[in-house]
Each structure stands twice: as structure tokens, then as C-alpha cells.
Amino acid sequence: MARLDTFSPQIAVQVRPLYQLWRDGQTRQLQLVEERARYAKLQQSSDSELETLRQQELALREQLELTTRKLENLTDIERQLSSRKPGGNFGSEKKCRR
Numbered sequence: 001m002a003r004l005d006t007f008s009p010q011i012a013v014q015v016r017p018l019y020q021l022w023r024d025g026q027t028r029q030l031q032l033v034e035e036r037a038r039y040a041k042l043q044q045s046s047d048s049e050l051e052t053l054r055q056q057e058l059a060l061r062e063q064l065e066l067t068t069r070k071l072e073n074l075t076d077i078e079r080q081l082s083s084r085k086p087g088g089n090f091g092s093e094k095k096c097r098r
Contacts, residue, residue, distance in 0.1 A: 011019050 008016075008019070
């Protein structure tokens with residue numbers, strides 16, 4: 001665009017408004033190309049971040065499932081232990097030591 005500006009004084013006065021209109025259109029076209037490139041870069045960056053977040057979510061869900069299973073197993077063990085008759089072998093061991 002700067003190069004075109006060097007020719008501006010050589011353009012006939014009658015044609016200058018048309019030239020200016022054309023030049024403004026060219027400037028807007030260049031801006032549009034730059035904005036599209038910037039948008040594409042932002043879109044790619046957003047897509048990459050989104051994929052990373054999806055992978056993190058998947059890993060966290062797997063950890064949650066594993067922790068839930070472990071907790072359920074511990075709860076089952078606790079139930080089994082609490083359902084045993086109190087004073088089983090443990091009580092007799094105490095009496096033998098005295």
C-alpha cells in the first residue's frame with residue numbers, strides 16, 4: 001500500500017476519488033486477510049486447549065472411578081467386620097495373657 005501511495009500524486013485529479021475508493025477497498029481486503037489469519041490461529045489454539053481439557057477430564061473421571069471402587073470395597077470390608085460377633089478370638093487372647 002505504501003508503494004501505491006508513491007503514485008498518488010501522478011493520478012489525475014478527476015480519478016482520485018475513484019482511486020481513493022479502490023485503495024480503501026484494498027486496505028480493507030488486507031485487514032480482512034489478517035483478521036482471518038488471526039481468527040484461524042485463535043481457533044487452533046482454542047481447539048488445542050479444549051483437547052487438553054478433554055484429556056484431563058478423562059483422566060480425572062478414571063481416577064474418580066478407581067477411588068469410588070476402592071471406597072466401596074472399604075465400605076464392604078467395614079460392614080463385614082462390624083457384622084462379626086463381638087468378642088470372638090480377640091477376647092480369648094486377652095484372657096490367656098493374664
